[in-house]
Amino acid sequence: MKRVRAEILSTRTLGAYRSLTLVAPELAERARPGQFVAVAMPTDRDFILRRHLTIHQSSRRGGWAGTLEFVVDPTAGPGTAWLSELRAHELLDTIGPLGKPFAYPKRLTNCLLVGEGRSVAGLYFLAQELLARGKRVDMVIGGATMEAVFKPIEAKRLSQLVTVMTDDGTLGERGSIIEALPEAVQRCGAEVVYAAGRPAVLRAVATLCRTRKIPAQVAVEERMGCGYGLCGTCAVPMALKDGSGWDHARACVDGPVFNPARILWDRWPAAAAGADPNPDGVRGAS
Amino acid sequence: MKRVRAEILSTRTLGAYRSLTLVAPELAERARPGQFVAVAMPTDRDFILRRHLTIHQSSRRGGWAGTLEFVVDPTAGPGTAWLSELRAHELLDTIGPLGKPFAYPKRLTNCLLVGEGRSVAGLYFLAQELLARGKRVDMVIGGATMEAVFKPIEAKRLSQLVTVMTDDGTLGERGSIIEALPEAVQRCGAEVVYAAGRPAVLRAVATLCRTRKIPAQVAVEERMGCGYGLCGTCAVPMALKDGSGWDHARACVDGPVFNPARILWDRWPAAAAGADPNPDGVRGAS
Amino acid sequence: MSQQKRSLAVDLGGLVLPTPVLIAAGCAGTGRELVGLVELRRVGGIVTRTITVDARPGAAPPRIAESPSGIVWRTGLANPGIDAFIATELPTWIKAGPPLVVSIGGGTLEEYVRLTGALQGQPGVHAVEIDLSGPDDELQRPMLGAHVDRVSEIVGAVARMSLVPVFAKVPGGLDVVPIALAAARAGASCLTLTGSPPAFVLDATSRTAVPGPATGWLSGPAVKPLMLRALIDVARALPRMPLLASGGIATAADAIDALLAGASAVQVGVAAMIDPTAPVTIARGIVEELQRRSLISPMQLRGLAIAAPPEARPS
Amino acid sequence: MSQQKRSLAVDLGGLVLPTPVLIAAGCAGTGRELVGLVELRRVGGIVTRTITVDARPGAAPPRIAESPSGIVWRTGLANPGIDAFIATELPTWIKAGPPLVVSIGGGTLEEYVRLTGALQGQPGVHAVEIDLSGPDDELQRPMLGAHVDRVSEIVGAVARMSLVPVFAKVPGGLDVVPIALAAARAGASCLTLTGSPPAFVLDATSRTAVPGPATGWLSGPAVKPLMLRALIDVARALPRMPLLASGGIATAADAIDALLAGASAVQVGVAAMIDPTAPVTIARGIVEELQRRSLISPMQLRGLAIAAPPEARPS
Numbered sequence A, B: 001m002k003r004v005r006a007e008i009l010s011t012r013t014l015g016a017y018r019s020l021t022l023v024a025p026e027l028a029e030r031a032r033p034g035q036f037v038a039v040a041m042p043t044d045r046d047f048i049l050r051r052h053l054t055i056h057q058s059s060r061r062g063g064w065a066g067t068l069e070f071v072v073d074p075t076a077g078p079g080t081a082w083l084s085e086l087r088a089h090e091l092l093d094t095i096g097p098l099g100k101p102f103a104y105p106k107r108l109t110n111c112l113l114v115g116e117g118r119s120v121a122g123l124y125f126l127a128q129e130l131l132a133r134g135k136r137v138d139m140v141i142g143g144a145t146m147e148a149v150f151k152p153i154e155a156k157r158l159s160q161l162v163t164v165m166t167d168d169g170t171l172g173e174r175g176s177i178i179e180a181l182p183e184a185v186q187r188c189g190a191e192v193v194y195a196a197g198r199p200a201v202l203r204a205v206a207t208l209c210r211t212r213k214i215p216a217q218v219a220v221e222e223r224m225g226c227g228y229g230l231c232g233t234c235a236v237p238m239a240l241k242d243g244s245g246w247d248h249a250r251a252c253v254d255g256p257v258f259n260p261a262r263i264l265w266d267r268w269p270a271a272a273a274g275a276d277p278n279p280d281g282v283r284g285a286s
Numbered sequence C, D: 001m002s003q004q005k006r007s008l009a010v011d012l013g014g015l016v017l018p019t020p021v022l023i024a025a026g027c028a029g030t031g032r033e034l035v036g037l038v039e040l041r042r043v044g045g046i047v048t049r050t051i052t053v054d055a056r057p058g059a060a061p062p063r064i065a066e067s068p069s070g071i072v073w074r075t076g077l078a079n080p081g082i083d084a085f086i087a088t089e090l091p092t093w094i095k096a097g098p099p100l101v102v103s104i105g106g107g108t109l110e111e112y113v114r115l116t117g118a119l120q121g122q123p124g125v126h127a128v129e130i131d132l133s134g135p136d137d138e139l140q141r142p143m144l145g146a147h148v149d150r151v152s153e154i155v156g157a158v159a160r161m162s163l164v165p166v167f168a169k170v171p172g173g174l175d176v177v178p179i180a181l182a183a184a185r186a187g188a189s190c191l192t193l194t195g196s197p198p199a200f201v202l203d204a205t206s207r208t209a210v211p212g213p214a215t216g217w218l219s220g221p222a223v224k225p226l227m228l229r230a231l232i233d234v235a236r237a238l239p240r241m242p243l244l245a246s247g248g249i250a251t252a253a254d255a256i257d258a259l260l261a262g263a264s265a266v267q268v269g270v271a272a273m274i275d276p277t278a279p280v281t282i283a284r285g286i287v288e289e290l291q292r293r294s295l296i297s298p299m300q301l302r303g304l305a306i307a308a309p310p311e312a313r314p315s
């Protein structure tokens, strides 16, 4: 983990999202899929915490060597709105890479990657690394509308089979990715499932994988005060490994990637049955 | 008084200061010397009050008709720093013109205008109006350094005699404008004195004018919560006109221009003997 | 076709206001200044600055300083005294239009009684708000409203005398519930939550005691989470008591938060100083929220966020 | 040549710290995390998160939300319990380096006594900070530290037992002086001013009780004027008591304000979460201020802003 003042190399709009690429060799070198960075906000604002952003790309080699890319939903709130208006050459106080990355399967081959909205961004980085290790990649991705589906062409390029779901049916099938899961797992012969996003999606993955006895890894986005283990606010309720009970893990240092079989979903209000953290439809672009 | 979303026509740097010219016909039409505007800050900042800015120029006729100019010290704090970085075409939520303006003398002719730093800006507007009424204008202006003396050439253009004082002697004489006052009043045969700025300067003017029996008007800059009479925070202690005692006047609606003979300086801590609101030398550029 | 039309009107313990957005005490001038700055007939109500028995020149300047997302102020209750207020300011306020709530303050029981008596039967006074944040001159305590005994005594006396609804403005603090209960039991028709907390700030440039450290009260967005906490705590303890939120409300979203947390209406202070149209903009935002939720009255939003069983006290 | 060298060292009732900038309770991790994020030997001291007798899993997520210039948090005192803390975390902290203050919390007198006993004689524990913000399980009151009787009892018991200096963390509130006096009389070596005030915030997007309104405590720059007010009030009442400022300190200017208002040292919470180097940057800023004023110790700044005779209580 390093702290740098990283220069923005470039920015671009991708459907409903905005992507920022930073020059950050010290971070890019170490970054692995599932990890995130913590970016400081300007000091005169009325919102003060760092914003946590999943690493979408991190290039160690080639023309983009030493760069790191993340994606934001400009409509989420003030922090992402501010990030979305930055331009090349501005500097960002960035700490990373943070958290435990996804682990790659040793023996198993068929990997299904599941996510919606901007949460897919980190999965593409994972897909590349899986492909480089000779794995088969399939995907289930989604969003509220066509614009909210993140880089569907990239998904096609990286995977064998892609299922796309939108709330309004403007791209792929109408419906949520949760509904598409069982069939996708079946069709792809999934041996490992990776997922990222809101608790309801992760819980659906956990339930399905438990039933089908498929190993899974999920990346959570629990709210964070710091991102590096200082404040204990990023709690996720987990069964202890030794079976002796349960405790809260810290999503930032113990996660964000967890084994969903150990997460105690009923102790996680945002994942409780029926809970939707964005009941007002804001999931639209997230 | 009007509230407008005024477009910035142009900005420029003037020595240590930054000037902004707004397109604001409804305000410019009504503006008179000594009045000010109240400009809203962006809503996501941690500083929330409007900033109050003396009108430096307001053009009703000619090429600049319908525009209004004010001057800020970019080093004063976050609000003026933000204003100083704005560019042409941005919009400012502006309320004005606010407050009671300077009154012009009917019979008397020789007017001495006294101020330092950016506080001089409003006096140049006054000088123009006095000249247009056939009055004689003289000035005592100052600042910490040469750069902090606001538009000395403009001062020369507008006045018969100009005394310039700087703390470090880089322009004019070394010393404060307070020291230069007695001689300037004498030399110019001042019949009316106008002053703007920090309480210590205004108090010196008040004392001198009382001794010499010269009428005076001073523009105060007491801190304001609103600028239009709602909050009662802009208090200036004044003797009541009927001699029955004293009360606090509101600088924003009863002033900012007051008859200094009525101000109770000993009840105004910032004007108390020895009090310097900027002991750390920040007066430098203000 | 529905029989029931959408309306912003709210009932605060007998006083019906056209909208649930008032201007808070001390932030609306003296009756004249708002004319032209805001459409007054769209303002839900006005609370005057606090009026005392005798005229007070108030605190020496500076009276205001900024702090992160807030301001620290001390006016020292500058006001002309109740008699001059009734003679000169009250008529101006009545002409201005919105329902008028007169804020009264003092340091002794007698003063509150005299103030209530003086306002008795004055046309145009729709309610009285009791400012309890001042020092207690009789018991020599720094804040009158911090103590259950005095709150009961004073609110009780005012409520017994007053012919119009009485709002008790409860000071903030670690636990407002006992004070709120005392005020409610003493006969307040509505509780204003909360008075501003005591604060202090040094001059940002000089960082010295010149011209004088600003000892005063904290207002503005910074205090919103403190106000909301007082609101839910009191709303849970007194589910039927009308509550008026005051502290940090600047946008329609803030006002809706307060309604969801148990308020019947809100007061806007600093936000109205910065933008005098805020009470109208906020009321318009509440209408939009009602439309979005297909509701017809802001009273339907009240307390929705705390309908769930109370959580355990955090620690 | 001057005999006296400039030094940042400060004395907090017997505990001498290398700089007057500590990291506040609950904002420094478990001993391991800060390594690499800040030069630990330049940090004045560390206060651990509050440790209780038994392990606590803490509050369900979400545990944090933002508010204007602040955050509302509730960890529910998640911690492994005193025995596990001593066995596993304490050694890590001692290896980390900075002077360690262990924060202890509980709901009964017995718990505080047991915690103090367990820490007795543990090497590397430089002081104990008593967290008094939790509920009182014996007297069934919402906050233990809001009452003079219990503060006297608990601080007294801990102070009598402890071999190291005892800091009492006094909750904020309308008037902290009586509680501060009680803690001082009971034997606290230093007072930490203040505990975070109770707060509540609704989710900014959903504005509903899903996943749950954040009832918790307010921290961050927003509370700075409340902390400074507590500081000057207590500094005037107890001029010789060492005071530790906690609340909203993010910059050297903030820290200097706190020293000028009567603190001997400061704690940095949220600011260290956002920028772990903050304690070092702030200490460096204090050195610059000392140079600018030709002073040799931060103790010389202490209380300068309140040297003037106390002003009348504002109202």
Ligand SMILES: Cc1cc2nc3c(=O)[nH]c(=O)nc-3n(C[C@H](O)[C@H](O)[C@H](O)COP(=O)(O)OP(=O)(O)OC[C@H]3O[C@@H](n4cnc5c(N)ncnc54)[C@H](O)[C@@H]3O)c2cc1C
Pocket: A036, A047, A051, A052, A053, A054, A055, A070, A071, A072, A073, A075, A076, A077, A078, A079, A080, A081, A118, A121, A220, A221, A222, A223, A224, A256, A277, D066, D203, D204, D205, D206
């Ligand atoms: C490990 C991790 C990785 C993340 N990766 C990304 C990313 O790649 N791109 C991106 O745009 N965002 C990402 N986020 C979320 C991002 O940090 C928040 O969206 C961010 O706080 C939004 O900031 P804001 O100022 O725009 O809005 P805020 O005002 O902070 O948030 C707006 C609303 O979003 C919701 N919210 C805030 N934080 C979270 C959260 N952590 N989880 C769920 N809902 C939240 C709340 O309803 C809040 O009211 C990530 C968060 C975590 C913890």
Ligand SMILES: Cc1cc2nc3c(=O)[nH]c(=O)nc-3n(C[C@H](O)[C@H](O)[C@H](O)COP(=O)(O)OP(=O)(O)OC[C@H]3O[C@@H](n4cnc5c(N)ncnc54)[C@H](O)[C@@H]3O)c2cc1C
Pocket: B036, B047, B051, B052, B053, B054, B055, B070, B071, B072, B073, B075, B076, B077, B078, B079, B080, B081, B118, B121, B220, B221, B222, B223, B224, B256, B277, C066, C203, C204, C205, C206
């Ligand atoms: C009637 C009036 C006219 C003004 N005209 C101008 C103008 O033409 N140009 C300009 O740059 N400024 C003017 N000011 C002052 C301006 O409003 C303040 O300087 C402004 O608040 C600075 O804002 P800031 O955010 O940059 O710094 P802030 O953080 O608000 O202030 C920085 C420091 O400046 C001092 N300060 C703040 N307000 C005042 C004040 N009113 N008087 C004296 N000291 C103050 C304090 O020490 C404060 O800590 C005027 C003020 C008034 C009341």
Ligand SMILES: Cc1cc2nc3c(=O)[nH]c(=O)nc-3n(C[C@H](O)[C@H](O)[C@H](O)COP(=O)(O)O)c2cc1C
Pocket: B225, B231, B232, B233, C024, C025, C026, C027, C048, C049, C050, C073, C075, C077, C103, C131, C169, C194, C195, C196, C218, C219, C220, C221, C223, C246, C247, C248, C249, C267, C268, C269, C270, C271
């Ligand atoms: C300048 C100013 C003057 C105030 N005067 C009074 C007053 O006279 N009486 C009173 O009860 N409250 C007074 N208040 C407090 C407000 O009524 C309100 O409760 C407080 O400012 C919090 O709300 P806000 O954040 O919307 O401003 C005053 C507030 C300000 C800012």
Ligand SMILES: Cc1cc2nc3c(=O)[nH]c(=O)nc-3n(C[C@H](O)[C@H](O)[C@H](O)COP(=O)(O)O)c2cc1C
Pocket: A225, A231, A232, A233, D024, D025, D026, D027, D048, D049, D050, D073, D075, D077, D103, D131, D169, D194, D195, D196, D218, D219, D220, D221, D223, D246, D247, D248, D249, D267, D268, D269, D270, D271
């Ligand atoms: C995430 C978090 C956890 C905290 N945990 C504790 C704690 O366990 N015990 C305690 O006494 N204070 C705790 N605090 C309060 C801080 O120690 C500090 O007093 C408060 O945050 C105000 O200071 P600040 O504005 O610098 O953060 C915590 C604060 C935060 C933000």
Ligand code: FES
Pocket: A223, A224, A225, A226, A227, A228, A229, A230, A231, A232, A233, A234, A250, A251, A252, A253
């Ligand atoms: S976010 Fe602070 S510990 Fe995880």
Ligand code: FES
Pocket: B223, B224, B225, B226, B227, B228, B229, B230, B231, B232, B233, B234, B250, B251, B252, B253
């Ligand atoms: S600044 Fe508000 S009344 Fe003058």
